[in-house]
Amino acid sequence: MNDPRPYEGAMQPNRFLHGDITIVPARIASLLVRHSNLQELRTRARGVDPEFAAVLIALQSAAMTWRASATGSPEAPEREAEQRSKWVGTTQAATILGITSRGVRLAIQEGRLPAQEVDGRWQVSREDIAHHKAGRTA
Structure with missing residues (x-):
């Protein structure tokens, strides 16, 4: 090849x-x-x-x-009290992405990071965060 x-x-x-x-x-x-x-x-x-x-x-x-x-692999489930939620808020998303929470909200507003608004707060799936992070480094 x-x-x-x-x-x-x-x-x-x-x-x-x-x-x-x-x-x-x-x-x-x-x-x-x-x-x-x-x-x-x-x-x-x-x-x-x-x-x-x-x-x-x-x-x-x-x-x-x-x-x-x-x-995270589903093969080794964590204890129920320690399980990570599929969804995170903008502050935790910012920590994972290494940017500010304002940067996360801006990415959401511009449509670069999919999110759902629940009770006036943005929730971002961990998978979307991983895609966004990988896309930024590509």
Whole structure:
């Protein structure tokens, strides 16, 4: 396989293209699985196009692996009193991201960090924090 080409913009070939093969990073696979209906598509493709179904299964597997590494593995459950919530507030999100809570609220307002408002307070999922953090370092 040839060396990956460096990323030069969205419209140009990027570092993940290798001829007729495209490499999808696990974090991107996780975003695809989370924000699209790949499970239903995989179910419909089963038995129709084995290669397509295999690729969708690989995307799902990569997404699950990344999610477990980003949010904690479900294999070793913590005691109930110590379990981490799936959701955190802006202050805790800021600590995880290494920015100020104002920076977190600004990212939420600009749509760069998905969040839900609950009783007048923003709640951010740990998975979205991991995606945001990885996206900032990429």
